[in-house]
Amino acid sequence: MTPSVLLDGIVHGDPAGQRRAMAKAITLLESTRADHRAQGDELLTALLPHTGKAFRLGISGVPGVGKSTFIEALGLYLIDKGHRVAVLTVDPSSTVSGGSILGDKTRMEKLSVHEQAYIRPSPSSGTLGGVAEKTREAMLVCEAAGYDIVIVETVGVGQSETAVSGMTDMFVLMQLPNAGDDLQAIKKGVMELADLVVINKADLDPDAATHARAQITSSLRLLGLHGHPEHAHHDERIWHPQVIQLSALLGRGVDAFWAEVSRFRALQAGNGQLAARRQQQARAWMWERIDAGLKQRFRAHPKVRAALDNATQRVLAGTLPASTAARQLLDLFD
Known part of the structure; x- marks a missing residue:
C-alpha cells in the first residue's frame, strides 16, 4: 500500500479496513529499509494534522505486578464510558535469539477482541529503555485512527520507565503491596518520574497495601519538595503525585484510578503543563532520531x-x- 492509501484507510476506513491499514502502517514504520523509511516519513507527515487529540498514558512496573490484567480492566471500563482505546505493549527481546514472545495480547483476552480496542505488541529490539524505538510513531497512527486513549505498557525493568515517561502525558508506576522498604520505593530515580503510583493486588494483603501506600506517599512528598521548596503540598495549582490502591483482578478501584487521571489531565491542561510537556517530548524525539540516524550513517x-x-x-x-x-x-x- 502507498502512504496515501494507508492514510485514507487509517483516517476514513471502515473498522476492518482501518485495522488492516493501521497494522500495515506500523509495520512500515518499524522497517529499517531506506525505501520504507522514506515512505514512513511521508505517511507520518500526512498523519500529523489528525493527531494530538488523544490522552497518552504510560504504565510500567516489575514483571508480575499485574500490568496486563490492569490494562484490560481499565480498557474495558473506558470503552463502557464511550472511549476508544489503543494499547501499545513492548515485550523484551531475547539477548540470545533476538526474538520476542509478544504475549501481552494473549493475556488481554476480552480487550483484544473488542471492536473499540486496538492492541499492538512490539519487541523492544534491545532499545535502551525497553520501549520499542518506533512506539512514538505507532502512537501517532493510533491517534489518527481516532483512538482517544493510547496506553503504552513497557518492560518494567532497568530504566524503561524513563523512556515511557518521555513519550506520554502521564506516567503510572505500578507497585506490589510488599515490594520492599522505603529505599526500594525511590531507588534508581524511578519514583520521581511517576505522576501516579498504583498499588495493585491490594486485596491479597490489605494491611501491607496500606503500609506501602503510606511509605510511598511520604517518599513522593520528599521527592516533590527536593529542590522545589515552592511546591508546597497544599498548592492546588500544581499536580502532586498520588498513591492509590486497587485490585485489577477483582475490578476494584479502576473508577477511582480514572478519576485521578481525569483530575491530572484537567489540571495539567489548565496550567499549560500538558502542552509544554508535549513540546519538550517532540524536541527530544527529534534529537533522538538525529542521534540514531548519525550513528547509522557513521557505520555505513x-x-x-x-x-x-x-x-x-x-x-x-x-x-x-x-x-x-x-x-x-x-x-x-x-
Whole structure:
C-alpha cells in the first residue's frame, strides 16, 4: 500500500479496513529499509494534522505486578464510558535469539477482541529503555485512527520507565503491596518520574497495601519538595503525585484510578503543563532520531567501515585507547 492509501484507510476506513491499514502502517514504520523509511516519513507527515487529540498514558512496573490484567480492566471500563482505546505493549527481546514472545495480547483476552480496542505488541529490539524505538510513531497512527486513549505498557525493568515517561502525558508506576522498604520505593530515580503510583493486588494483603501506600506517599512528598521548596503540598495549582490502591483482578478501584487521571489531565491542561510537556517530548524525539540516524550513517560510511575492524582489534588488544580510536574514526566521518 502507498502512504496515501494507508492514510485514507487509517483516517476514513471502515473498522476492518482501518485495522488492516493501521497494522500495515506500523509495520512500515518499524522497517529499517531506506525505501520504507522514506515512505514512513511521508505517511507520518500526512498523519500529523489528525493527531494530538488523544490522552497518552504510560504504565510500567516489575514483571508480575499485574500490568496486563490492569490494562484490560481499565480498557474495558473506558470503552463502557464511550472511549476508544489503543494499547501499545513492548515485550523484551531475547539477548540470545533476538526474538520476542509478544504475549501481552494473549493475556488481554476480552480487550483484544473488542471492536473499540486496538492492541499492538512490539519487541523492544534491545532499545535502551525497553520501549520499542518506533512506539512514538505507532502512537501517532493510533491517534489518527481516532483512538482517544493510547496506553503504552513497557518492560518494567532497568530504566524503561524513563523512556515511557518521555513519550506520554502521564506516567503510572505500578507497585506490589510488599515490594520492599522505603529505599526500594525511590531507588534508581524511578519514583520521581511517576505522576501516579498504583498499588495493585491490594486485596491479597490489605494491611501491607496500606503500609506501602503510606511509605510511598511520604517518599513522593520528599521527592516533590527536593529542590522545589515552592511546591508546597497544599498548592492546588500544581499536580502532586498520588498513591492509590486497587485490585485489577477483582475490578476494584479502576473508577477511582480514572478519576485521578481525569483530575491530572484537567489540571495539567489548565496550567499549560500538558502542552509544554508535549513540546519538550517532540524536541527530544527529534534529537533522538538525529542521534540514531548519525550513528547509522557513521557505520555505513565507506572510510569508517574500512578502518573500523582494525581500530576495534587494536582497542581490544590494548594498543590503542578507546577514546583515541573513537576520535580517529570520527575524523574519517568528517
